[in-house]
Amino acid sequence: MQTDSSFTFVLFGGTGDLSMRKILPALYEAHRAGMLADSGKIVGVARHEEDRAGYIDWVNGHVKPYVSKDGLDEAAWESFLARIEYVKLDLSKAEDFVLLRDAVNKLSGTRVFYLATGPSLFVPICHALASVGLNENARIVLEKPLGYDLRSSNAINDAVGEIFAEEQIYRIDHYLGKEPVQNLLALRFGNALFEPLWRREWVESIQITIAEELGVEARGDFYDNTGALRDMVQNHLLQLLSIVAMEPPHSMDSDSVRDEKLRVLRALKPIDPRDIQRVAVRGQYHAGVIRGTAVPAYATEPGVKKDSTTETFVALKVEIENWRWSGVPFFLRTGKRLADRVAEIVVNFRPVPHSALGPTALRPGANRLVIRLQPNETIRLYCLAKQPGEGMNLASVHLDLAFDQFFRENQMEAYQRLLLDVINGRLALFVRRDEQEAAWRWVEPILNDWSAANKAPKPYAAGTWGPAAASAMLAQHGTCWLEEEN
Structure with a gap:
């Protein structure tokens, strides 16, 4: 069953361990099974000095070994790579989020921001997304751990909740x-x-x-x-x-x-x-x-x-x-x-x-x-x-x-x-x-x-x-x- 509509999936921590082992392989399997809308795009975001071609090389070298237990479908893999874009982003530079906004605005569909980063970056990323208007009509995915205790968890939830409504926030537990x-x-x-x-x-x-x-x-x-x-x-x-x-x-x-x-x-x-x-x-x-x-x-x-x-x-x-x-x-x-x-x-x-x-x-x-x-x-x-x-x-x-x-x-x-x-x-x-x-x-x-x-x-x-x-x-x-x- 294909997803309901087009989407733009923005992956912060796009060169991290979680992206390599779990997130990108899962998106590939959904693509291979025909479950993703044809117009859907995946935008890898990281601070590495790469262009799109360099990021694709990284995905080929690091993600490919973790996909398809029953054998890689080369044609499906190549068409999956065609979905992928890349934006180099330094979290400390506001102008980089302007570049991200410009890249995302060229793409269509539901916007998903997946924060495959440490929890200390959740709030700064959310504030930066809001500063360029990317928190509207969007969904935000937060990986664990969300805080160190009740107080720190509430602090993160309060800060994210000022930018995204509760129905926009997806706190993931893969079990x-x-x-x-x-x-x-x-x-x-x-x-x-x-x-x-x-x-x-x-x-x-x-x-x-x-x-x-x-x-x-x-x-x-x-x-x-x-x-x-x-x-x-x-x-x-x-x-x-x-x-x-x-x-x-x-x-x-x-x-x-x-x-x-x-x-x-x-x-x-x-x-x-x-x-x-x-x-x-x-x-x-x-x-x-x-x-x-x-x-x-x-x-x-x-x-x-x-x-x-x-x-x-x-x-x-x-x-x-x-x-x-x-x-x-x-x-x-x-x-x-x-x-x-x-x-x-x-x-x-x-x-x-x-x-x-x-x-x-x-x-x-x-x-x-x-x-x-x-x-x-x-x-x-x-x-x-x-x-x-x-x-x-x-x-x-x-x-x-x-x-x-x-x-x-x-x-x-x-x-x-x-x-x-x-x-x-x-x-x-x-x-x-x-x-x-x-x-x-x-x-x-x-x-x-x-x-x-x-x-x-x-x-x-x-x-x-x-x-x-x-x-x-x-x-x-x-x-x-x-x-x-x-």
């Missing part, structure tokens, strides 16, 4: 664009089977994990001033939690969906500082081995302070104080240099109250739903069945919805879906300001406690699943992380 997250909504609200079970009477616990094998790579300076709680929990994990726990929306329009997510975030049980040690685990990776390769400790990574107390791992026990979820623990976990790269949601249903078939049917987790977001996007429902042969012996079996096998169409990557939504003016999968504020407000007591204590995080070896305290926290509730059962 909301993943196919299984969309299918979670379809499973819950499109099937009579799951919705009656999606509540405290039938759900024993829920786990949400985003684990990475990678370390901080070349982002040591940034990460050492951020940490896992700000980088992953405040946005990705709390957004996934709100999708899992939300009430059925009135419709799938943007405000109906986001209103229900906001209600979940506002229903999060506040963290009492006296309970933080019991419900929050923070860790930092030490040297270890991942898939046979030795990797260094976090404190020896480039850009990281040698005595750093920044956390690279967080595990939390979260409660939602509402009618549907009261008493159900939600366990959130994220970390770097863990044993595997995986993002998944695990819904553990309660065991049967009595079994005439033996203890297997009473085992926690005998019935569960596992929604895998990466690396392979699947939804798997576990239940018990009789083993072939003599006697009534039960075994765990599963039903799979493997998208790549069931649906023959090419799946959209998350960024591809979200960029098309920006171009078409669909806000449902983007974070509204009041959602962001509610998330920061809930996270802040933990941030403040960890900052005041200045204690070293619990160590864990790279290539493991984090500190033992994260497993002990679940054991107190008679459960364990999914990989520990296997």
Whole structure:
């Protein structure tokens, strides 16, 4: 399906890592699939001394390796490059924004300004766009992190909000664009089977994990001033939690969906500082081995302070104080240099109250739903069945919805879906300001406690699943992380 109209997509940070790995490849895939209006243009903006030909050479050298897992379509690639323009821009020079305005005014359609830059540049860029009249009839896309805490987040939102209306602002969280997250909504609200079970009477616990094998790579300076709680929990994990726990929306329009997510975030049980040690685990990776390769400790990574107390791992026990979820623990976990790269949601249903078939049917987790977001996007429902042969012996079996096998169409990557939504003016999968504020407000007591204590995080070896305290926290509730059962 093609975008509704022509567009001009202006990409600040046009030579940055995010543009190279995600944004330009996603736009190419949309182009190759015929989803972009023929007249749509992409304008790369950076401070490098390039002309258009030089920028095209850069795109060929740096972006091409990240497109098309199933092989590059050379004809589609060449026609995609024909969409691209380039404007050299120094943010400190007002005259450069005049040049940008002149370039954009020659192009037609909806204007999208994507800020793939550090958050410190969001406000100066927005002010400069407004100074040359480019904030009218336009959409602005803001990448995370949006601020360092509630105060700085509000400062950015206040400043951007003076220039762009809320309906013009697209705060992107790429996890909301993943196919299984969309299918979670379809499973819950499109099937009579799951919705009656999606509540405290039938759900024993829920786990949400985003684990990475990678370390901080070349982002040591940034990460050492951020940490896992700000980088992953405040946005990705709390957004996934709100999708899992939300009430059925009135419709799938943007405000109906986001209103229900906001209600979940506002229903999060506040963290009492006296309970933080019991419900929050923070860790930092030490040297270890991942898939046979030795990797260094976090404190020896480039850009990281040698005595750093920044956390690279967080595990939390979260409660939602509402009618549907009261008493159900939600366990959130994220970390770097863990044993595997995986993002998944695990819904553990309660065991049967009595079994005439033996203890297997009473085992926690005998019935569960596992929604895998990466690396392979699947939804798997576990239940018990009789083993072939003599006697009534039960075994765990599963039903799979493997998208790549069931649906023959090419799946959209998350960024591809979200960029098309920006171009078409669909806000449902983007974070509204009041959602962001509610998330920061809930996270802040933990941030403040960890900052005041200045204690070293619990160590864990790279290539493991984090500190033992994260497993002990679940054991107190008679459960364990999914990989520990296997």
